[in-house]
Amino acid sequence: MDKVLLIAPVECDGSLGKASLEALTAARDLAGQLGAPLCVGLVGADVQAAADSVAGCGAAEFYGVAGAEYAQPRYATDAAAFAALCKASGATVAVGAATSRVSRALPGVAARLGGVCDTGVTALSVQDGKPVATRWYYRQRMYAEIARPARPWFVALSTGCFAPCEAAPGKAQVAAAAPELPAGVRSKVTGMICPSAEEQTIRPDAALLFVAGAGWTKKQADGQAHLTEAEQLILGFLGKAQASLGTSKSLVDLSGEGQQVMSFLTHMHQVGQTGATPRHAKGLATCCHGEEPHTVGWRFIGERRAVNLDASCGWAQGKADVLYVADAFEVMRKVLELMP
Numbered sequence: 373m374d375k376v377l378l379i380a381p382v383e384c385d386g387s388l389g390k391a392s393l394e395a396l397t398a399a400r401d402l403a404g405q406l407g408a409p410l411c412v413g414l415v416g417a418d419v420q421a422a423a424d425s426v427a428g429c430g431a432a433e434f435y436g437v438a439g440a441e442y443a444q445p446r447y448a449t450d451a452a453a454f455a456a457l458c459k460a461s462g463a464t465v466a467v468g469a470a471t472s473r474v475s476r477a478l479p480g481v482a483a484r485l486g487g488v489c490d491t492g493v494t495a496l497s498v499q500d501g502k503p504v505a506t507r508w509y510y511r512q513r514m515y516a517e518i519a520r521p522a523r524p525w526f527v528a529l530s531t532g533c534f535a536p537c538e539a540a541p542g543k544a545q546v547a548a549a550a551p552e553l554p555a556g557v558r559s560k561v562t563g564m565i566c567p568s569a570e571e572q573t574i575r576p577d578a579a580l581l582f583v584a585g586a587g588w589t590k591k592q593a594d595g596q597a598h599l600t601e602a603e604q605l606i607l608g609f610l611g612k613a614q615a616s617l618g619t620s621k622s623l624v625d626l627s628g629e630g631q632q633v634m635s636f637l638t639h640m641h642q643v644g645q646t647g648a649t650p651r652h653a654k655g656l657a658t659c660c661h662g663e664e665p666h667t668v669g670w671r672f673i674g675e676r677r678a679v680n681l682d683a684s685c686g687w688a689q690g691k692a693d694v695l696y697v698a699d700a701f702e703v704m705r706k707v708l709e710l711m712p
């Protein structure tokens with residue numbers, strides 16, 4: 373019989389992050405459908421508070437790797453810790469959130485333990501009594517259902533696909549797992565450089581994705597481009613709405629060719645076939661044509677709206693729920709005026 377393990381690093385404040393709570397929902401539901409035991413494996417400076425916070429999640433066992441050296445993400449310590457959790461629990465299916473920390477170490481752990489690993493998994497189910505993982509291919513154009521006989525099977529779950537687990541807190545009995553650290557861990561974390569919350573415009577947890585297309589940089593009805601005003605309108609809206617910023621390939625490419633474009637846009641903002649596929653409840657595209665290679669990145673956006681001067685742009689061809697045929701400068705000026 374399978375045994376399901378959640379693998380979760382603990383946040384700096386001792387809590388479990390949203391992504392890990394989502395993975396806990398997935399692990400708990402999978403264990404429930406399989407009729408298999410669930411265990412929780414935690415890694416961090418101190419894991420007791422995190423274990424207590426989800427004591428009522430239905431896990432039969434809790435395992436922990438705790439210590440100052442496990443507080444920071446680092447391949448050597450994380451891989452050793454995850455492997456120890458898997459060995460101590462005897463789990464056959466190990467689930468973790470596809471954060472950068474977990475995604476980096478999980479495939480290596482699978483190799484060490486002679487198992488297999490799947491990444492980018494968006495759903496888990498049970499067919500004929502066996503676990504099945506769903507993941508998308510070819511930029512979300514098709515999906516596959518994967519069943520694997522090999523064990524242990526490690527699964528990195530994409531974030532935003534499951535509701536965070538709301539388990540009753542309590543007192544959890546955490547069994548310590550003993551990692552085998554390689555002699556002399558070489559990487560040292562000496563500090564973190566983070567942009568301030570205001571500078572950071574990619575906000576995966578935001579309710580709204582705001583996409584700025586190349587039209588913002590184009591000549592307008594008066595024959596002039598209005599880049600400064602475009603920047604002010606976009607940043608003003610992002611600041612007030614706390615929306616996440618996305619852009620199109622055209623705008624990113626313009627900056628790559630040394631043309632004057634918005635200073636705050638990077639290739640990281642690009643949404644689409646060769647960009648990101650963010651998950652937000654709503655999306656608003658402005659001055660963006662809505663061509664297929666761009667809109668394919670909107671696959672997981674719940675409600676899509678666009679503002680474009682062109683009534684026959686891509687968004688009008690079934691890509692958006694609502695298309696406002698209007699001047700985005702005028703619309704956003706008015707929106708900003710109306711926003712508190």
Ligand SMILES: Cc1cc2nc3c(=O)[nH]c(=O)nc-3n(C[C@H](O)[C@H](O)[C@H](O)COP(=O)(O)OP(=O)(O)OC[C@H]3O[C@@H](n4cnc5c(N)ncnc54)[C@H](O)[C@@H]3O)c2cc1C
Nearest residue numbers: 585586587620621622644645646647659661665666681700
């Ligand atoms: C292999 C391949 C991969 C690609 N991958 C991606 C990808 O990952 N992401 C991506 O975005 N693209 C991708 N593309 C490019 C894509 O096909 C489009 O060229 C690109 O998305 C166009 O960007 P845009 O809509 O911002 O610019 P444009 O096509 O220049 O459109 C600008 C729009 O702004 C509108 N506009 C102008 N002024 C205003 C105004 N005042 N008010 C309202 N609207 C206004 C215009 O009507 C126009 O529709 C890819 C292409 C290929 C071939």
